[in-house]
Amino acid sequence: DVKVTQSSRYLVKRTGEKVFLECVQDMDHENMFWYRQDPGLGLRLIYFSYDVKMKEKGDIPEGYSVSREKKERFSLILESASTNQTSMYLCASSLRGGYNSPLHFGNGTRLTVT
């Protein structure tokens, strides 16, 4: 079974801190995604990556950056955390072939920015 592991389940950070959310998958998937999930808004795509060192902006990239130095690891970076970035963050991966491949999700990181 594919395993997508997010480094933290719960995280509390202060406004202005730099925050790193880590995601690792063990099935050699080319595609990796970062989503945030907010009540009433569903899942929204922040960034995705289709190969090492490649990245594309999703629907809501402002205030975020990403890093993919190795195929198995995709990091989401909040350069200066703000309270409106309090959310559930979900990482996902899939095989190359775009969005018609099944998505495999991590368990999510619930981030609170105070």
Added chain:
Amino acid sequence: KNEVEQSPQNLTAQEGEFITINCSYSVGISALHWLQQHPGGGIVSLFMLSSGKKKHGRLIATINIQEKHSSLHITASHPRDSAVYICAVRWAAGNKLTFGGGTRVLVKP
């Protein structure tokens, strides 16, 4: 605007009942996903379909391309089916997934 609408938003059923969740979308798609999210937060992919019908255990997913509509059915529902069910579509034009708002299902024993 490309939209995905799910109904109902919330659903409560008694154990053993047949449950149907609906997903409608606005324009042509190349694939539709059904996902399940348990209270802990993790999301599991249940189905990915572009036509017809798929079945896995007590879960059945159907899609009608002409009517731009998909349904997820749960037969003989059980309390462990309590979760949020989410549909997501990949539009025929473009590469992005759009997610519905989810249907919160509670199955009472």
